[in-house]
Amino acid sequence: xxxxxxxxxxxxxxxxxxxxxxxxxxxxxxxxxxxxxxxxxxxxxxxxxxxxxxxxxxxxxxxxxxxxxxxxxxxxxxxxxxxxxxxxxxxxxxxxxxxxxxxxxxxxxxxxxxxxxxxxxxxxxxxxxxxxxxxxxxxxxxxxxxxxxxxxxxxxxxxxxxxxxxxxxxxxxxxxxxxxxxxxxxxxxxxxxxxxxxxxxxxxxxxxxxxxxxxxxxxxxxxxxxxxxxxxxxxxxxxxxxxxxxxxxxxxxxxxxxxxxxxxxxxxxxxxx
Amino acid sequence: xxxxxxxxxxxxxxxxxxxxxxxxxxxxxxxxxxxxxxxxxxxxxxxxxxxxxxxxxxxxxxxxxxxxxxxxxxxxxxxxxxxxxxxxxxxxxxxxxxxxxxxxxxxxxxxxxxxxxxxxxxxxxxxxxxxxxxxxxxxxxxxxxxxxxxxxxxxxxxxxxxxxxxxxxxxxxxxxxxxxxxxxxxxxxxxxxxxxxxxxxxxxxxxxxxxxxxxxxxxxxxxxxxxxxxxxxxxxxxxxxxxxxxxxxxxxxxxxxxxxxxxxxxx
Amino acid sequence: xxxxxxxxxxxxxxxxxxxxxxxxxxxxxxxxxxxxxxxxxxxxxxxxxxxxxxxxxxxxxxxxxxxxxxxxxxxxxxxxxxxxxxxxxxxxxxxxxxxxxxxxxxxxxxxxxxxxxxxxxxxxxxxxxxxxxxxxxxxxxxxxxxxxxxxxxxxxxxxxxxxxxxxxxxxxxxxxxxxxxxxxxxxxxxxxxxxxxxxxxxxxxxxxxxxxxxxxxxxxxxxxxxxxxxxxxxxxxxxxxxxxxxxxxxxxxxxxxxxxxxxxxxxxxxxxxxxxxxxxxxxxxxxxxxxxxxxxxxxxxxxxxxxxxxxxxxxxxxxxxxxxxxxxxxxxxxxxxxxxxxxxxx
Numbered sequence: 087x088x089x090x091x092x093x094x095x096x097x098x099x100x101x102x103x104x105x106x107x108x109x110x111x112x113x114x115x116x117x118x119x120x121x122x123x124x125x126x127x128x129x130x131x132x133x134x135x136x137x138x139x140x141x142x143x144x145x146x147x148x149x150x151x152x153x154x155x156x157x158x159x160x161x162x163x164x165x166x167x168x169x170x171x172x173x174x175x176x177x178x179x180x181x182x183x184x185x186x187x188x189x190x191x192x193x194x195x196x197x198x199x200x201x202x203x204x205x206x207x208x209x210x211x212x213x214x215x216x217x218x219x220x221x222x223x224x225x226x227x228x229x230x231x232x233x234x235x236x237x238x239x240x241x242x243x244x245x246x247x248x249x250x251x252x253x254x255x256x257x258x259x260x261x262x263x264x265x266x267x268x269x270x271x272x273x274x275x276x277x278x279x280x281x282x283x284x285x286x287x288x289x290x291x292x293x294x295x296x297x298x299x300x301x302x303x304x305x306x307x308x309x310x311x312x313x314x315x316x317x318x319x320x321x322x323x324x325x326x327x328x329x330x331x332x333x334x335x336x337x338x339x340x341x342x343x344x345x346x347x348x349x350x351x352x353x354x355x356x357x358x359x
Numbered sequence: 360x361x362x363x364x365x366x367x368x369x370x371x372x373x374x375x376x377x378x379x380x381x382x383x384x385x386x387x388x389x390x391x392x393x394x395x396x397x398x399x400x401x402x403x404x405x406x407x408x409x410x411x412x413x414x415x416x417x418x419x420x421x422x423x424x425x426x427x428x429x430x431x432x433x434x435x436x437x438x439x440x441x442x443x444x445x446x447x448x449x450x451x452x453x454x455x456x457x458x459x460x461x462x463x464x465x466x467x468x469x470x471x472x473x474x475x476x477x478x479x480x481x482x483x484x485x486x487x488x489x490x491x492x493x494x495x496x497x498x499x500x501x502x503x504x505x506x507x508x509x510x511x512x513x514x515x516x517x518x519x520x521x522x523x524x525x526x527x528x529x530x531x532x533x534x535x536x537x538x539x540x541x542x543x544x545x546x547x548x549x550x551x552x553x554x555x556x557x558x559x560x561x562x563x564x565x566x567x568x569x570x571x572x573x574x575x576x577x578x579x580x581x582x583x584x585x586x587x588x589x590x591x592x593x594x595x596x597x598x599x600x601x602x603x604x605x606x607x608x609x610x611x612x613x614x615x616x617x618x619x620x621x622x623x624x625x626x
Numbered sequence: 627x628x629x630x631x632x633x634x635x636x637x638x639x640x641x642x643x644x645x646x647x648x649x650x651x652x653x654x655x656x657x658x659x660x661x662x663x664x665x666x667x668x669x670x671x672x673x674x675x676x677x678x679x680x681x682x683x684x685x686x687x688x689x690x691x692x693x694x695x696x697x698x699x700x701x702x703x704x705x706x707x708x709x710x711x712x713x714x715x716x717x718x719x720x721x722x723x724x725x726x727x728x729x730x731x732x733x734x735x736x737x738x739x740x741x742x743x744x745x746x747x748x749x750x751x752x753x754x755x756x757x758x759x760x761x762x763x764x765x766x767x768x769x770x771x772x773x774x775x776x777x778x779x780x781x782x783x784x785x786x787x788x789x790x791x792x793x794x795x796x797x798x799x800x801x802x803x804x805x806x807x808x809x810x811x812x813x814x815x816x817x818x819x820x821x822x823x824x825x826x827x828x829x830x831x832x833x834x835x836x837x838x839x840x841x842x843x844x845x846x847x848x849x850x851x852x853x854x855x856x857x858x859x860x861x862x863x864x865x866x867x868x869x870x871x872x873x874x875x876x877x878x879x880x881x882x883x884x885x886x887x888x889x890x891x892x893x894x895x896x897x898x899x900x901x902x903x904x905x906x907x908x909x910x911x912x913x914x915x916x917x918x919x920x921x922x923x924x925x926x927x928x929x930x931x932x933x934x935x936x937x938x939x940x941x942x943x944x945x946x947x948x949x950x951x952x953x954x955x956x957x958x959x960x961x962x963x964x965x966x967x968x969x970x971x972x
Contacts, residue, residue, distance in 0.1 A: 087535060089453075089455055090455060090456070092535055092539075093449075093450040093453055093455050093456050094450075094456065096446040096447065096449055096450035097446065097447045097450035097451065097456065097462065099442075099443045099446060099447075100443045100444060100446065100447035100466060100506065100510075101447075101462075101465075103443060103499070103502065103503060103506070104465065104466065104468075104469075104503065107481070107499045107500065107502075107503050108468075108469060108477070108503045110484065111477070111480035111481045111483070111484035111485075112472075112476070112477065112480040114480065114483060114484045114487065115476075115479055115480035115483055115484070118483055161379060161382075164372075164375060165375075165376070165379055168372055168375070168376060180376070182611065182615075183380055183383055183384065184383065185611065186383070186384065186387070186607070186608070186611065187383050187384070187386075187387065189560055189564070189607050189610070189611060190387060190564065190603065190604055190607045191563075191564035191565075191566060191581045191584075191600075191603055191607075192564070192566050192567075192581075193566050193581045193584045193585045193588065193600075194386075194387070194390060194564075194581075194584070194600040194603055194604060195386050195387070196386075196588070197386070197390055197584065197588055197592070197596060197597070197600055198385065198386020198387055198388075198389045198390045198600075199386050200588065200592075201386075201389050201390070201393055201401055201402070201403050201597075202385060202386065202389050202403065206402060207403070208389075208403060208404075237382070238382055238383060238386065241379075241382070241383065242383070261363075264363060269365075270363070270364055270365055270368055271368070292471075295471070295473060296473065298473075299473030299474075299475050299476065300473075300475075301475050301567055301570075302566050302567065302570075302585065306585075306588055306589070316475050319475060319479060320475075320570075320571075323479065323482065323571065329483055332479060333479065333483065336475070336476050336479045336480070339473070339475070339476060340472075340476050343472070343473055343476070347471055350471075351464070351471070521709060521711060521714075523707050523709055523711040524711055524713060526678055526698075526705075526707070526711070527705065527707055527711035527713075528713075528724070528728070529677075529678065529697065529698040529699050530676055530678070530698050530699075530703055530704060530705035530783070531699075531704070531724050531725035531728050531729070531773070531777070532699045532725055532728035532729035532777075533699055533724075533728040534699055534728075537728060541713075542713060545713075545715040546714075546715070548715075
């Protein structure tokens with residue numbers, strides 16, 4: 087046996103698994119999305135893109151994804167900077183704090199928000215106590231709830247992405263800027279922020295794709311009235327049982343995601359863990 | 360913190376971190392708190408303290424059976440993802456196959472594809488080619504999405520190992536199998552172990568795939584919880600969720616022991 | 627113990643030719659150094675003997691048996707790597723036992739005996755149960771050495787094993803290598819870029835340049851009679867001065883660029899344009915002497931001084947003792963024993 091053969095044998099099971107259980111199903115779904123009783127057809131796509139209801143679903147998905155990404159970036163950048171510049175023991179705690187929500191199940195996290203945001207939850211209670219809202223103030227089933235829930239889910243991704251970049255910025259650059267007369271905030275704005283841009287952009291691309299395709303959180307926090315693309319797909323699969331249509335929607339989502347992911351992969355360009 | 364930071368900024372930063380901590384951890388704290396309530400409704404803060412909902416969960420046939428399904432799948436997935444992913448990582452690390460870079464990206468692609476798209480694809484494919492969903496499809500699809508984690512952690516460990524060890528072993532008379540088992544595998548053992556625990560966690564917590572690939576009598580724990588949440592949940596949901604959170608914390612601690620969570624501080 | 631025969635070894639990596647046809651005979655029990663600068667091919671040659679590199683053409687034979695097609699694990703060799711390459715998950719004694727295990731040498735008890743003996747030889751018996759990461763660099767290198775000798779290989783291959791050690795440790799290890807070689811008499815091939823190391827350890831030195839053998843011989847031969855400019859430069863710190871050699875009644879004389887004249891040894895055959903090789907340590911600097919120059923810089927080396935001076939319009943380096951110190955700008959004289967002047971014809 088040669089080295090080549092040995093490595094081929096090692097990689098083969100994984101390749102087979104990917105080919106048969108990952109790429110093949112996806113291609114099959116692509117095929118299904120253009121299938122019709124009389125042969126290949128674009129009618130499912132036409133149906134989606136021609137119906138104002140579905141277009142509003144698409145628009146809402148994109149809109150929410152943009153808002154969520156922006157909020158994540160706004161919170162993630164300062165958080166990442168703080169994490170990068172504090173001492174190692176504090177950083178460890180912060181990393182754990184950031185990773186913990188990442189590693190809990192999405193249903194568990196979302197459930198927590200349901201408790202917090204519903205009529206008798208702490209947060210509306212707080213608003214009521216502060217006199218900012220009325221008796222029946224309820225944050226559930228609103229787009230705001232979806233944004234809050236998704237931000238918690240995606241903030242770790244954004245933060246870790248930016249953190250990776252900031253840790254490579256030489257702190258002496260900031261020190262130099264300070265000795266040249268920049269205030270602390272000015273230094274952040276004119277030195278750290280531009281240099282962190284690759285991390286922010288990468289994190290944003292990731293956050294956008296994940297929000298646009300998320301299902302559990304918008305469904306539970308938004309309810310039937312706030313439909314995103316993923317919930318529409320779910321309905322087509324489980325309720326109306328219109329699988330080709332579901333496939334078409336999935337393809338639309340897929341294409342949108344690919345368009346965003348290509349710059350992401352170019353930016354991060356890493357394959358080795 | 361950094362030197363020469365104005366005090367006002369320092370205070371703002373502390374407040375900011377506290378608020379962010381709340382944002383990130385509040386839902387988890389709330390869930391645990393709500394599970395300890397003594398009355399019939401899900402509320403936070405809990406009213407009265409009691410472990411009765413935990414008792415209820417541990418004696419509920421639905422939770423127990425879905426928990427068992429989750430556990431079995433997760434264990435199966437851990438084994439396959441670690442074996443298959445570990446082997447692939449070793450082969451990729453050696454960089455002797457043409458296009459190792461492309462291979463690595465291929466293997467990591469399930470990480471970037473949104474799960475719902477894969478879930479649909481898998482459901483349609485399986486139904487068309489095999490038939491009704493069953494445990495194997497859960498096992499296979501969870502393995503597909505868990506494998507990249509194993510590959511990533513194993514590659515990370517391998518990239519820091521001494522590249523001459525295999526050569527040294529050859530000059531000492533070790534043949535192919537001996538080199539693999541006695542040199543390479545021990546080298547990536549921490550990566551494999553951490554990957555295994557990641558795989559378990561991913562599979563156990565997985566909701567979207569399991570939601571699409573379920574049938575009556577075969578649901579996983581997260582799906583069971585989801586089902587309850589769609590209607591009117593009682594605190595038993597909080598109890599079972601708290602058990603899941605505890606499980607996650609244990610796994611994080613184990614992974615930190617094995618690899619050092621610091622490594623993931625630079626995702 | 628075995629002899630090694632390398633026959634016309636050629637090696638190319640893609641289009642790059644690294645070895646241009648090396649033929650070498652290493653006698654049984656001989657300690658041979660492959661000496662040269664980075665990129666000269668010495669490590670490639672060593673790895674070819676090990677079987678870690680294939681050869682484009684040529685053959686390798688160990689103990690009369692052609693091994694060119696055999697992988698390293700099937701050759702009766704042992705190798706010491708620059709980075710030690712100790713298996714980190716095994717203890718020191720398990721590391722040393724590894725070759726015995728892999729090659730199926732001896733029963734468990736015999737293996738334990740041999741491991742013990744090998745560790746005693748390198749004076750690390752007391753650290754047998756430690757893990758490599760608990761050892762210092764020097765100790766790790768000793769373990770690597772113990773691991774290399776424990777299987778009593780036909781050929782011992784050492785790839786710059788001392789390069790990572792600091793100066794004092796290097797000296798100690800060099801002495802140990804000499805003693806171990808005396809004791810065990812293993813056929814040894816040693817790669818280094820350090821000429822002093824090669825000269826002090828070897829029975830024979832093979833100087834490589836650009837994938838070819840520049841010169842080979844005993845340390846004394848190769849040091850006192852370097853055959854080429856490259857060899858002179860590499861072995862000992864030489865100054866190369868362009869001259870014209872004329873015959874005179876007093877014998878051959880080298881005429882420098884500034885028309886100064888330096889007497890050569892009577893038996894020197896070269897005439898016409900040539901180059902003189904004057905070693906730093908062979909030149910004596912003083913107030914009077916054979917030729918004159920001017921001091922530029924003095925470099926203080928502790929026990930000695932190195933002077934960079936100008937002789938016949940070019941920089942020349944001289945090593946000198948500490949008794950008298952010459953300053954920058956001072957006019958001085960250089961003397962040298964004619965027997966120590968090497969002449970290379972142009």
